Amino acid sequence: MSAPAFEGTAPAPARAPALRHLLADPLGRFGSALVLVILLTAVFADVIAPYNPAAIAIPDRLQGPSLPHLFGTDQLGRDVFSRVVLGARIALEVALVAISLALVLGGALGLAAGYGPRWLDSVLVLVFDTIRSFPTIMFALALVTLIGPSLQTVIVIVVVTFAPSYGRIVRAQTQSLKHAEFILAERSLGAGAARILAVHVMPNIIGPLFILASMDIPVVITIEAGLSFLGFGVRPPTPSWGTVLNDGYAFIGNTPWIILAGGLPLVLSTLGFTFLGEALRDAIDPRLRKEI
Amino acid sequence: MAPLLEIDGLSVDFAGSQRPIHALRDIRFSIERGRIVGLVGESGSGKSTLSLAVLRLLAPSARIVAGTIRFDGIDLFALPEEAMRALRGERISMVFQDPMSTLNPVLTIGTQMVDVQFRHADLARAEKRARAIALLKRVGIPDPVQRIDQYPHQFSGGMRQRISIAMALLSQPDLLIADEPTTALDVTLEAQILDLLRDLRRDFAGAILLISHQLGVVAEICDEVVVFYAGELVELAPVKELFANPRHPYTKALLDCDPGRLADETRTFPTIPGRLPDLGEARTRCVFAARCPHAFERCRAEVPVVTEVAPGHRASCHLLGG
Numbered sequence: 001m002s003a004p005a006f007e008g009t010a011p012a013p014a015r016a017p018a019l020r021h022l023l024a025d026p027l028g029r030f031g032s033a034l035v036l037v038i039l040l041t042a043v044f045a046d047v048i049a050p051y052n053p054a055a056i057a058i059p060d061r062l063q064g065p066s067l068p069h070l071f072g073t074d075q076l077g078r079d080v081f082s083r084v085v086l087g088a089r090i091a092l093e094v095a096l097v098a099i100s101l102a103l104v105l106g107g108a109l110g111l112a113a114g115y116g117p118r119w120l121d122s123v124l125v126l127v128f129d130t131i132r133s134f135p136t137i138m139f140a141l142a143l144v145t146l147i148g149p150s151l152q153t154v155i156v157i158v159v160v161t162f163a164p165s166y167g168r169i170v171r172a173q174t175q176s177l178k179h180a181e182f183i184l185a186e187r188s189l190g191a192g193a194a195r196i197l198a199v200h201v202m203p204n205i206i207g208p209l210f211i212l213a214s215m216d217i218p219v220v221i222t223i224e225a226g227l228s229f230l231g232f233g234v235r236p237p238t239p240s241w242g243t244v245l246n247d248g249y250a251f252i253g254n255t256p257w258i259i260l261a262g263g264l265p266l267v268l269s270t271l272g273f274t275f276l277g278e279a280l281r282d283a284i285d286p287r288l289r290k291e292i
Numbered sequence: 293m294a295p296l297l298e299i300d301g302l303s304v305d306f307a308g309s310q311r312p313i314h315a316l317r318d319i320r321f322s323i324e325r326g327r328i329v330g331l332v333g334e335s336g337s338g339k340s341t342l343s344l345a346v347l348r349l350l351a352p353s354a355r356i357v358a359g360t361i362r363f364d365g366i367d368l369f370a371l372p373e374e375a376m377r378a379l380r381g382e383r384i385s386m387v388f389q390d391p392m393s394t395l396n397p398v399l400t401i402g403t404q405m406v407d408v409q410f411r412h413a414d415l416a417r418a419e420k421r422a423r424a425i426a427l428l429k430r431v432g433i434p435d436p437v438q439r440i441d442q443y444p445h446q447f448s449g450g451m452r453q454r455i456s457i458a459m460a461l462l463s464q465p466d467l468l469i470a471d472e473p474t475t476a477l478d479v480t481l482e483a484q485i486l487d488l489l490r491d492l493r494r495d496f497a498g499a500i501l502l503i504s505h506q507l508g509v510v511a512e513i514c515d516e517v518v519v520f521y522a523g524e525l526v527e528l529a530p531v532k533e534l535f536a537n538p539r540h541p542y543t544k545a546l547l548d549c550d551p552g553r554l555a556d557e558t559r560t561f562p563t564i565p566g567r568l569p570d571l572g573e574a575r576t577r578c579v580f581a582a583r584c585p586h587a588f589e590r591c592r593a594e595v596p597v598v599t600e601v602a603p604g605h606r607a608s609c610h611l612l613g614g
Contacts, residue, residue: 181393188347188388189408189459190381199407203398 021283028279034272038265042089049082054237062255071261074247080261083239088265090240094151095220098158099213106163107209110170111197115178125171128164136161136223144232154233158220166209173205207284215277218270225266241266294365295322296499297346297467302359304341304350313571315341315354316523320598323467328493328500330510330531332546333520336568339503342520343469346501347386348376364466382411385460389472391452395444401428401455402440408459427458430495431488450481457488466498473502474509486513508552511535516604519543522569522579525598529605539607541584578610586611 022028041048050068057077065072071080113124131139140157147153174197177183186196221241227233228242229249236243241262248258302319305312316338323329333339344350346361348368361368363384368376388394396404405424406417415423421440428436431454444452453473460468470489474482490513493500504510510517510531517534519527519542527540538544545564566583578584581591590610599612 181388181390182396184349185386185388185394185456185459186396186408187349188380188386190377190379190411191408192377195407195410200396200399204396 018280018283022279025279025282027275028283031272031275031277031279034268035276038088038092038269038272041085042092045086045089049079049085051079051082053078053082053086053239055079062251064255065257072255072257074244074258075251078237080244080248080258083244084241084261084265086239087241087244087262088269090151090234090238091221091224091265091269094154094158094224095217098155098220099162099216101155102159102162103166103209103213105159106166107170109163110167111174111201113167114171114174115193115197115201121171124167128167128171131160131164132168134161137226140223140227140232144227149227149232149235151234151238154224154227157227158223162216162220166212169209169212170205173208174201177201177204208281211277211281211284214280215274217277218273221269221273222266225262294362296325296364297323297501298360298362299342299346300360300362302342302345302361303357304338304345305355305357306351307353307355308572311572312355314523314573314575315571316345317575319359319520319525321518321525321528323499323501325466325499326493326497327515328489328502328513330514330517331501331503331520332505332507332510332517334505334568336522336571337520338523339505339520340471341523343386343471343501343503346467346469347380347384349380378411381408381460381465382463383465384467384469385463385465386469386471387453387456387460387473390476391449391456392476394456395452397444400441400443401447405440405455405459405462409462411463423462424458427462428455431455431458431461432484433458450477450484453477453481453485454488457485457492461492461496464496464498467501468492468498469501469503471503472505475505482509489513507535507547507550519546523571524579525608526580527605527607529602529607533602533605537602537605539601539605539612540580540609541586541611542580543607545583545585578608 022032055078057073060069060073060077061075063069063073063077069079069081071084074080074083109124109128113121136157139161143157143160144153147156177200183196183200186200191199224233225240225242225245228240229246230242231246233242234240244262245259248255248262252259299319299321302316303314304316306315307313319338319342331339331342341350341354345354345356346363346368348371350356356369363379366379368379371379395401402421402424405427406420409415409420409423412420425436425440428440433439433451433454439447444455447455453476457470457473473489474485477485486509489500489502502510502514514531517529517531518525519534519540521542527534527538527543534543535547538547542564549562549564551561564583569579569582575595577593578587578591578596581587584591588610594610596608596610598606598608600606601612
């Protein structure tokens with residue numbers, strides 16, 4: 001009776017044990033599903049959104065939720081559902097672009113600090129710690145004042161505030177690997193610094209770094225929404241969850257659905273990415289992996 | 293013809309908290325092509341420092357105070373870093389002590405063995421892979437075609453050491469430095485690795501510097517033996533001569549302590565009384581004087597000179613009339 005079942009399940013562990021562990025965890029399943037929904041929404045935003053998110057229709061302003069307007073309309077009569085759907089695209093775009101740039105920049109500087117000469121390490125750590133000592137919001141305000149609010153400004157703010165954290169982690173990992181015997185063995189076989197970093201150090205630290213980055217995505221989404229809410233992020237009429245919140249904020253007394261429509265996706269994406277990140281960490285780190 | 297490796301008057305210091313630690317003092321010996329030279333000494337006697345000095349991979353706290361190392365006529369200390377790096381892995385290779393930590397845990401051995409041939413831009417990836425497989429087969433890895441895509445943790449300790457040796461031999465080096473290659477392995481594996489090294493010498497024209505603290509290992513496969521004590525070379529001789537006729541009191545004491553040479557009824561292991569001298573001290577007397585059963589006035593007042601007691605047999609001891 002059990003023989004066919006064994007045949008069916010046996011090859012799976014060899015292929016992708018991490019994925020199997022991820023999906024075996026209920027939080028992992030929930031997180032993956034949420035993230036998948038958000039990703040699909042962002043990718044197909046144009047198709048999903050029933051209206052142009054910037055189309056103003058004053059006669060239809062501040063309508064409650066209805067079939068044509070699922071989340072109602074805002075003070076300019078714009079369809080809130082369309083704005084939330086397209087806001088997902090902005091949120092993910094900022095998060096993915098900014099985190100990727102921060103990973104590349106922080107990673108490169110971290111490798112240099114960890115493997116390079118002592119003076120370079122001191123200089124880079126000083127830079128990292130100086131940036132990290134500023135509250136993000138203060139830094140953001142200063143930068144917005146200097147270069148003006150825009151999507152690019154938000155990305156620059158995120159890259160500059162996140163790169164030092166990645167830099168410090170990569171530096172610490174590189175320093176501990178630098179004295180590993182296999183690195184000495186590679187050097188004894190003639191490998192240069194670039195080869196050692198690219199071929200031997202990077203693969204050893206990339207896994208944990210990606211998990212960390214996936215858990216930072218909701219933080220960046222929140223930063224983007226927060227800055228947009230304050231008017232320091234994307235400019236109207238570009239739809240963002242932050243600007244939707246800002247529009248709804250003024251009318252919270254009589255039309256609370258706008259605030260809810262802008263806030264719910266924030267909550268769900270934060271939950272989704274956090275659960276996914278935690279489940280990924282458990283799935284990839286065998287020490288935390290629960291036997292199933 | 294000049295010897296393959298010629299170490300002349302090498303002294304290496306490590307930066308200590310108050311004063312420098314003298315890790316190696318005035319080391320002088322050479323290795324001819326095609327020979328296996330054993331380097332014996334206790335922990336801390338400078339064996340590994342010497343091997344890293346040859347590769348110029350000493351820690352930044354180490355300083356070469358004096359001396360030269362010539363490899364095939366090239367002054368290694370005068371070489372620019374780029375040229376030195378070109379020698380490493382290409383003409384001088386090293387196998388390390390602990391096979392559990394000398395391979396990158398996150399890459400398959402195939403990836404590592406292909407990558408290490410980075411100098412051969414003329415070879416396609418498939419050819420590099422084929423060379424790696426041929427070498428794995430040569431060092432006795434069963435099923436190399438399948439196993440090349442496995443990770444280090446899927447191999448046993450002895451197999452990993454064979455893989456390390458295969459990696460070191462990929463470029464057919466002239467000199468292979470093996471730093472205690474069998475210390476982390478059990479006795480049967482040790483015998484296999486030693487057999488492998490002996491066979492390898494037949495195939496490749498180079499020399500092997502085998503570092504060990506086990507006299508049995510050295511007796512088995514070496515042609516010549518160099519004995520280190522506290523950073524100094526105390527005796528050097530062809531292997532048979534050294535075991536039959538040790539001239540330095542330290543070598544004698546070391547041989548008396550070798551478990552392999554003990555009589556069966558011995559109930560306690562013999563030891564050499566006393567402990568290693570302070571390596572921070574200036575060199576004013578024989579390093580072994582404090583522990584030597586034959587020490588006399590002169591041993592505590594004067595550094596002994598190296599005396600040639602027989603052809604190819606040198607020892608540094610006042611008793612030899614130096």
